[in-house]
Amino acid sequence: MTNHPSAPGEGGRPDAGLSAIMSERRRLTNLAYRLLGSLTEAEDVVQETYARWCALSPGQREAVDSPGAWLTTVAGRICLDLLGSARVRRERYVGEWIPEPLPDRTEWIGGRSGPDMGDPADRVTLDESVTMAFLVVLEAMTPAERVAFVLHDVFRYPFGDIAEIVGRSPAACRQLASSARRRLRASPPGERPADRRSGLVRAFRRAWEARDIDALVELLAPDVTATGDGGGLVTAALRPVEGAEQVARFFTERPPAEVTLVERTVNGHPGLIAQRDGVTVSVMAFEMSDDRIHHIWAVLNPEKLRAWTTG
Template sequence: MTTQSELGHELENGGPDPAVSAIMGERRSLINIGYRLLGSLADAEDVVQEAYARWYAMSAQEQQEIASPGAWLTTVASRICLNLLASARVRRETYVGEWIPEPLPEPTEWIGGHRAAGGGDPADRVTFDESVTMAFLVVLDAMTPAERVAFVLHDVYRYPFGEVAEIVGRSPAACRQLASSARRRIRTARAPAGPSAEQAAIVRDFKAAWATQDIDALIGLLDPEATATADGGGFVPTHPEPIVGGVEIAHAYAELAYAVADRAMFVEYTVNGLPGLVAQQDGRTLSVFAFEVVDGRIRHIWAVANPEKIRPWQAA
């Protein structure tokens, strides 16, 4: 994202401009914030690009007057995200089927839609932690835009409420209430996750039972009140509404396995930092499955087949 004029300045001085390097060093942080706020890597990258465009649209004097360029970029990017979240609620009303946040592959293996040699550019990575698991993002998506921004910036990134207030356009006290409301949503909707090794074993057993269409084994791995949600975005046929109940999910997924048995294979993969599965055909990703495992059973399954959302999963 360095412009031609900036490159010329770098060449004239025999190397990178420290000021430009410092500004570009904020990219990873901005992408991380953008993804958590929007649930879409593509949208987060667009937001970061727009924030940088606004920075470079200013004169050199205007830039020098900004005490903390990183804080300025974060404020601008967060405000853009806030506006996008408000408009996204309107767009979701016409979205075909269920909407699920965009799943992310393991950053050390995939960057920008391609297998990364040596881990790729760290500046382009989303840092994986609890705040990017699919279960967490789904709860964030149910919040109001102001709640989501206040919670992510304060509770995840530890921004003071005074700074959050400037971004959200409300008082610090109001932002404190927004974050508190968001925390209650998190506590109500999410159960503590078990160790990732346990989750990996359960997902692996689910994959084996699924491949053999062993309905009894599937039922045993699913919570009796489990929910399976699919997102095809109107591009790929999926269940139009969530499937509720372990027995119902087991039968539906056994039917799916039978339907694709001769053309697809299921591969274990890290999805948003936790064990998941990917359906592939001739090296092409058909869908991505994220799981929430609670007390040794699968509580939620999120299947994303919308081609627009799984582009980062396609092999080069």
């Protein structure tokens, strides 16, 4: 195992104590969430990674040059395996699959936090590499592309270390990351400033509440797409709705009469949540450019909304 220069545990030996190993948890969770698009699965990966570390003999741990690099390699391999099986699972998924949305740390309600895990909202850093638009593009990549790109371009790991995880040469990993970048460049243009995004989301909420189809059409790009994810557990459109007129009609025909729409931060960007009797039943993320909404993602699957609900 090679040393990684940016590993937080760098310089510490395995016998430095459990706290030095556990300090890697947040970084591993950030990595796994970006690779898998699911906080639930990311936390499972981190638990499995630590279980494998604990299964090592004292001699095996002593032989590890950098525990942080070892943990990252193991977590990356687990994620790579899960990404391969996820493609099969998602072929059987009812409707469209959308990554699990995350609230801002100040808005995190629910808890999957154990006694040693701290504030769950602290475990994922909300930056441009975790926006819904970014995660959706990652979903279109092959598992190897996704791992190579996220490790190199987001976490700044060298291709030599990534090669150990992906099981390919450093040159091949460089090509994987390059291919992933081309996919990103082919995605819609960059987001607007935060205040402009907030204004668009607020205008969308008001037009939806008023059932004003003309106002909605004005806010939507001509090629806008709205995608819902109910997972077969709640009612949601099984296929994306496309086109400004069609999307506007879709929303006006489903007025939020029984729910309260609240503006919230979703994966670091302005979004909306729908609440019924104080319980979040839908989280909506938006992609915008040129003062128009280009994509709407609505997550209704209750299994993906645990961070947004009490309990």
